[in-house]
Amino acid sequence: MRSSPTRPTEPQMDAAQIRLHRLRSHLLVEPAATVPDVARRLFAVQAQDFAAGRWALGIRTSGGPAVGDVDRAFDAGLLVRAWTQRGTLHIVEPGSVGAILDVTGERQTRAYGIDPGVLDRGERVFRSALAAEAPLTRAAFVDALQRxxxxGSVAAGTRILTALSIRGVLALGPVVPRDEGVAREQYLVALPPRGPAGDDPAVDLLVAYLRGHGPATGADFAWWAGLPAGQARGAAGRAGDRVVALDGELLDVPEEPTTAVPDPALPGTIALPAFDEYVLSYADRSIGMGAGDRMNVGPTANGMVRPVILRGGVAVGTWSLSLAVGSSGIPAATLFDGESDAGVGDALARVGGFFGRQ
Structure with missing residues (x-):
């Protein structure tokens, strides 16, 4: 994409500079002070896998938080998990859900194809059940829809639940306590009323995406938000001086540094979760993938994106950790051919500590 006449331009960036700047945007070089600060910076954190989404927040927060610290942000109402884009769950600040759905909601709602009248009835059932049964689990709400x-079925009720989230009615909030192992379920909460949309919600969403993911292209934004390419290009074209044009089609926000010299000592070796934003959030994933590809990282045919070992901003292997009760609880890594295991043990120990598996 060519820069508009009113758009600031910056010097060209090579792959190493892009990589370093993305690491900074993603808070993987300088972590945020609190868990909600991470969600605010990335704006929407992929979290279809709830454990992975919580580790994505934990690894970007200073002070070495544990999974319980992240859960307390949900319990306090500071974070929710909602179907904001691409038909999948993301961790978002409650007040930001509407800003995303202003851009992505209509397209997602059409994809579900549920009659608006059915959703109206479903919303009434939800608000009634929440008032009568709070805290309200997903299973209890689906039961209420059937009653x-x-x-007519659990599957139909689950689809209605998801469509109501896309409508901006409900989200997943406080974590359901669990006696053993890491909690996986969340209670349903009502989302706050959607505020008035800005003058150009798509441009606002583009700027928010670049602040936590840039530099990136319009095609990257389209993939992340689940938008048609033309709609994303239009937003980029209207952004004016709210974004800067970099090398080729790359865009970024002007207040972020774009010409820093990479420091090869940063950020060291870290273990990113499955579906991490740093790996997943670009149409072209070559900058961070390194030797990884669809065969060993993903997205695979079933949509899985494996956890990766990252060194200097490049994937050098994958890792796994079972959180099932009775499992060993010991993370294990599989490095790509020719890669050193330097720092891998410490990176995996950090994961184990977060989940209380040490």
Whole structure:
């Protein structure tokens, strides 16, 4: 994409500079002070896998938080998990959900194809059940939908639940306590009323994406937000001086540094979770993938994106950790051919400590 006449331009960036700047944008060089600060910076953190989404927040927060510290942000109402884009769950600040759905909601709602009247009835059931049964689990709400004749099956009720999240009605909030192992379920909460949309919600979303992911292209933004390419290009074209044009089609926000010399000692070796934003959030993933590809990282045919070992901003292997009760609880790494295991043990120990598996 060529820069508009009113758009600032910056010097060209090579792959190493892009990589370093993305690491900074993603808070992988300088972590945030608090867990909600991470969600605010990245704006929407992929979290279909709840454990992975919590580690994505934990690794970007200073002070070495544990999974319980992240859960307390949900319990306090500072974070929710909602179907904001691409038909998948993301961790978002409650007040930001509407800003994303202003851009992505209509397209997602069409994809679900549920009659608006059914959703109206489903919303009434939700608000009634929440008032009567709070805290309200997903299973209890789906049961209520079936009892009231809104859904004919568990599967239909689950689809209505998701569509109501896309409508901006509900989200997943406080974590359901669990006696053993890492908690996986969340109670349903009502989302706050959606505030008035800005003058150009798509441009606002583009700027928010670049602040936590840049530099990136319009095609990257389209993939992350689940938008048609033309809609994303239009937002980039209207952004004016709210973004800067870099080498080729790369865009970024002007207040972020774009010409820093990479420091090869940063950020060292770290273990990113499955579906991490640093790996997943670009149409072209070559900058951070290194020797990794769809065969060993993903997205695979079933959509899986494996956890990766990252060194200097490049994937050098994958790792795994079972959180099932009775499992060994010991993370294990598989490095790509020719890669050193330097720092891998410490990186995996950090994961184990977060989940209380040491």
């Amino acid at each position: 009231d004749g809104v859904a």
